[in-house]
Amino acid sequence: MKPGCAACRDGTPLPFEFKMAFQPIVDLHHQRIWGYEALVRGPNGESAQSVLNQVGYETRYRFDQAARVMAIEAASGLYAGRDFCLNINFMPNAVFEPRACIQKSLAAAERAGFPHERLVFEFTEDERISDPRHLTNIVETHRECGFRTAIDDFGTGYSGLSLLACLRPDLIKIDQDLVRASHLNHAKKVILEGLVGMVRALGIDVIAEGVENEQELSVLRSTGVFLFQGNHFAEPALMALPEVRRLT
Numbered sequence: 001m002k003p004g005c006a007a008c009r010d011g012t013p014l015p016f017e018f019k020m021a022f023q024p025i026v027d028l029h030h031q032r033i034w035g036y037e038a039l040v041r042g043p044n045g046e047s048a049q050s051v052l053n054q055v056g057y058e059t060r061y062r063f064d065q066a067a068r069v070m071a072i073e074a075a076s077g078l079y080a081g082r083d084f085c086l087n088i089n090f091m092p093n094a095v096f097e098p099r100a101c102i103q104k105s106l107a108a109a110e111r112a113g114f115p116h117e118r119l120v121f122e123f124t125e126d127e128r129i130s131d132p133r134h135l136t137n138i139v140e141t142h143r144e145c146g147f148r149t150a151i152d153d154f155g156t157g158y159s160g161l162s163l164l165a166c167l168r169p170d171l172i173k174i175d176q177d178l179v180r181a182s183h184l185n186h187a188k189k190v191i192l193e194g195l196v197g198m199v200r201a202l203g204i205d206v207i208a209e210g211v212e213n214e215q216e217l218s219v220l221r222s223t224g225v226f227l228f229q230g231n232h233f234a235e236p237a238l239m240a241l242p243e244v245r246r247l248t
Helices: 003-009 048-052 060-079 103-112 132-144 160-167 186-201 214-222
Strands: 019-027 032-041 085-089 119-124 148-154 171-174 205-208 227-229
Touching (some): 019 060, 032 048, 032 060, 060 085, 060 103, 085 148, 103 119, 119 132, 132 148, 132 160, 148 160, 171 186
Parallel strands (some): 032 085, 119 148
């Protein structure tokens, strides 16, 4: 048995605390809030890295499970019946057995009355995956349960296009390094145009994250992107939904 499995099943608490911050994802085509991403923070709003630095091999399973449950339960209370999506990050290398690991997410969604199709589980392309077949199994298991999946930080990770072709996620989130200062970099503009066109042709939706200013937004809109996330719209708020500055 994997060490994390036993600890999770016997209810062993994590040796550290954390909370969630929420940042909106806006749909400028329909001028509405599409959803929110749940972002790990310390108990007093400390950075995500300050929490992740405390996650080790022995605790990553429990942390991944606890973070999913907290995100669903907190968002359910904050959404107050509104039909926003909820994006939740997960750690593929912390999922030992997909069907077992997804049970707490299913139970949390059931308790909260959260429709499965509005839950989007993101995994980052930056995390090196030792067994691609295991990742495929994880994605397929989430899909069978009615959840959607997204590749986060797409465009700068290990597997790139081969991962996209293999998994065919519901969404990709363009890495903020490609977004940043794209109005000043012709090569980034060309890459964004090609990337968005290719992904949309595969029937995959695109979210541009890390949008910081009007100039970056203008470049992205010209490529056909209409889902956006970044401080240009709202900074993350700890255990709250921040006010969105613009929806046009």
